[in-house]
Amino acid sequence: MLSLLPLVRPNYLLVWICAVSLILWVQYRNRFETVLASPRRLLAASLLFFIPSALWVMRNYLVSGAFPVLAGSATTTLYGNYNPVSAKPGPRFGRWVDPRRLPGEIAQDTLFRSWTEAQMLKHYDEQAKAFINQNWNVVPRLVAVHVAHVFTPIPEDGAHKYSFWIYRLVLYALAVWALAQESFRLRSWFAVMIAATIMVSAISVLLYNGEGRYLYPLNILLLALVFSTQFRFFANLRVRRAGHRT
Numbered sequence: 001m002l003s004l005l006p007l008v009r010p011n012y013l014l015v016w017i018c019a020v021s022l023i024l025w026v027q028y029r030n031r032f033e034t035v036l037a038s039p040r041r042l043l044a045a046s047l048l049f050f051i052p053s054a055l056w057v058m059r060n061y062l063v064s065g066a067f068p069v070l071a072g073s074a075t076t077t078l079y080g081n082y083n084p085v086s087a088k089p090g091p092r093f094g095r096w097v098d099p100r101r102l103p104g105e106i107a108q109d110t111l112f113r114s115w116t117e118a119q120m121l122k123h124y125d126e127q128a129k130a131f132i133n134q135n136w137n138v139v140p141r142l143v144a145v146h147v148a149h150v151f152t153p154i155p156e157d158g159a160h161k162y163s164f165w166i167y168r169l170v171l172y173a174l175a176v177w178a179l180a181q182e183s184f185r186l187r188s189w190f191a192v193m194i195a196a197t198i199m200v201s202a203i204s205v206l207l208y209n210g211e212g213r214y215l216y217p218l219n220i221l222l223l224a225l226v227f228s229t230q231f232r233f234f235a236n237l238r239v240r241r242a243g244h245r246t
Contacts, residue, residue: 010070011204012217016049018196026192036189066118075121079128081146081208087131087138094145096209099124149210164212168219175222178229190228194221 023036037045053070060069080086080096085103087093099105115123132139153165201218208214 009204009214010074011200011208011214013050013053013070014200014203015193015196016046018199019192020046022192022195036192064116064118066122069118069121072117072121075125075128077208079124079131082128082131082135082139082142084131087135087142094142094149094209096211099127143206146205146208146210150205150215151210168212168215171219171222171226174226178226181229190224194225197221 020042023042026036057068057070060072061067076099077096079099083097083099083102085092085097086095100107151169153162197218201215204214
């Protein structure tokens with residue numbers, strides 16, 4: 001996970017912040033009893049987790065002269081979700097739009113003739129923030145649509161993607177069922193990482209979009225959750241049957 005960290009989306013950095021927050025909350029609820037890790041180990045693990053990203057930010061600074069930059073796509077993602085086209089009622093309402101295709105936006109080829117890549121990304125960031133500041137009344141509706149996209153297919157992705165959409169809905173339903181079984185408590189690393197990933201996924205969906213690409217890490221952990229709960233459920237049945245026979 002640490003080796004892949006610089007290559008994933010910047011929002012993944014929130015996973016460890018959420019995990020540590022959950023651990024501290026659990027320990028506080030247990031009257032400051034050490035449950036999963038001591039404060040020293042949490043501090044050491046936090047430093048270890050962020051070292052790859054810090055090195056990547058330093059590398060990007062040496063290349064671009066901009067700081068801090070973890071992924072250049074962050075500004076295009078933000079501007080692609082908060083712009084006049086995405087905020088206009090219609091088929092693209094609440095959807096991500098490539099900034100290069102926005103009406104009135106200068107083509108990237110033209111920008112590269114006079115701007116560096118860092119300047120262009122800064123331009124997209126400023127455009128997105130300006131739109132949000134000037135259209136606060138639209139933001140709550142966009143956030144609501146972002147959440148709705150979690151449960152709806154994307155027609156332009158093609159018919160072959162509908163199977164993935166159905167799979168996601170079934171997985172979410174089974175995950176809710178698994179959590180209802182109360183098969184584990186928050187006093188385990190597996191539960192903490194699932195809860196932290198759920199939190200990060202929720203933040204990403206609210207701020208950006210509910211498309212499948214933002215939910216891939218969550219889907220993997222939910223799949224593990226569902227199967228672990230299923231196996232535990234059947235294991236408990238075997239134990240009960242064995243008890244009855246004895």
